[in-house]
Amino acid sequence: MNDQAPILTADHLYCGYGKTPVLKNISFEAQNGEIISIIGPNGSGKTTLLKTLCGVLKPRQGNIFIKGEEIGKLSRSRISRTVARVSQTIDMPPMTVSAYVLMGRLPYFKRYQFFERKADVDKVKETLGLLGIGHLAEKSMDAISGGQQQLAAIARALVQEPDLLLLDEPTSHLDITHQAVILNQIRRLNRKFNLSVIMVLHDLNLASEYAHRLILLNGKAGEVFCTGSPEHVITKEYIETVYKTPVLVDQHPRSGKPFILLDG
Ligand SMILES: Nc1ncnc2c1ncn2[C@@H]1O[C@H](COP(=O)(O)OP(=O)(O)OP(=O)(O)O)[C@@H](O)[C@H]1O
Numbered sequence: 001m002n003d004q005a006p007i008l009t010a011d012h013l014y015c016g017y018g019k020t021p022v023l024k025n026i027s028f029e030a031q032n033g034e035i036i037s038i039i040g041p042n043g044s045g046k047t048t049l050l051k052t053l054c055g056v057l058k059p060r061q062g063n064i065f066i067k068g069e070e071i072g073k074l075s076r077s078r079i080s081r082t083v084a085r086v087s088q089t090i091d092m093p094p095m096t097v098s099a100y101v102l103m104g105r106l107p108y109f110k111r112y113q114f115f116e117r118k119a120d121v122d123k124v125k126e127t128l129g130l131l132g133i134g135h136l137a138e139k140s141m142d143a144i145s146g147g148q149q150q151l152a153a154i155a156r157a158l159v160q161e162p163d164l165l166l167l168d169e170p171t172s173h174l175d176i177t178h179q180a181v182i183l184n185q186i187r188r189l190n191r192k193f194n195l196s197v198i199m200v201l202h203d204l205n206l207a208s209e210y211a212h213r214l215i216l217l218n219g220k221a222g223e224v225f226c227t228g229s230p231e232h233v234i235t236k237e238y239i240e241t242v243y244k245t246p247v248l249v250d251q252h253p254r255s256g257k258p259f260i261l262l263d264g
Helices: 046-053 076-080 097-108 118-130 146-159 176-193 204-210 236-243
Strands: 008-015 023-030 035-039 061-066 083-086 164-168 196-200 213-218 223-228 247-251 258-262
Touching: 008 046, 023 046, 023 061, 023 223, 035 046, 035 176, 035 204, 046 083, 046 164, 046 196, 076 083, 076 097, 083 146, 097 118, 097 146, 118 146, 146 164, 146 176, 164 176, 176 196, 176 204, 204 258, 213 236, 223 236, 236 247
Parallel strands: 035 196, 035 213, 083 164, 164 196
Antiparallel strands: 008 023, 008 061, 213 223, 247 258
């Protein structure tokens, strides 16, 4: 892998499930240290794109490069040490939160290593603490709330120590306190460790506030409608065209970022 290359390059991707592709001709580069949010109406293909970007779903055409290397030529563990994904639906194995989060360390296990090392356990503890769920460590995954499961899934991705984090609606089950915990933590990791992030967000105001760049999918056409800074993408004209809903666009009083309200 080449550290100077963009962390991820999507090159003319056509992706989907059946005969007709859900998404057509998607090309973009995610630079190192960039936070990108994929936005768009329900069913526009946000999850499909995220799954394709990490190699879970094979593109029907086009290619993906991670740090300049074709994803198909990389081993699963090499990909896992570089890219971590948190999906929208979280599997709930009957295990404790700490055992679940520890699974994120598997890509670092050596051949014939069957047990975690102290460094792995420390990493898990530290990450649970950072996300405010240290007290849940010994609880079973199926005995905690949906929001807490979401935090545990994010912790599992973070202990993978990825260079690129892919998040599918990371705040969907979270109250505003935990939305702030997650997104501020992601911003902190981005600033401190240059973590690159691509996240699907439904909340356009959170996308506007936390992402450097937005990719707005056009539901019907299966294409990118436009991409750019929040100021470029979150305009009355673009949002009303894509979402077919009247909106008001103002500025956040503190950050100055575009701020959106439904208009009737
Ligand atoms: N496993 C699947 N098999 C077949 N079609 C699928 C599958 N998953 C999704 N689709 C279809 O692909 C299209 C895009 O779905 P996708 O979940 O990527 O959209 P989305 O933008 O993430 O939606 P939402 O905002 O509702 O989560 C939809 O028409 C959906 O029905």
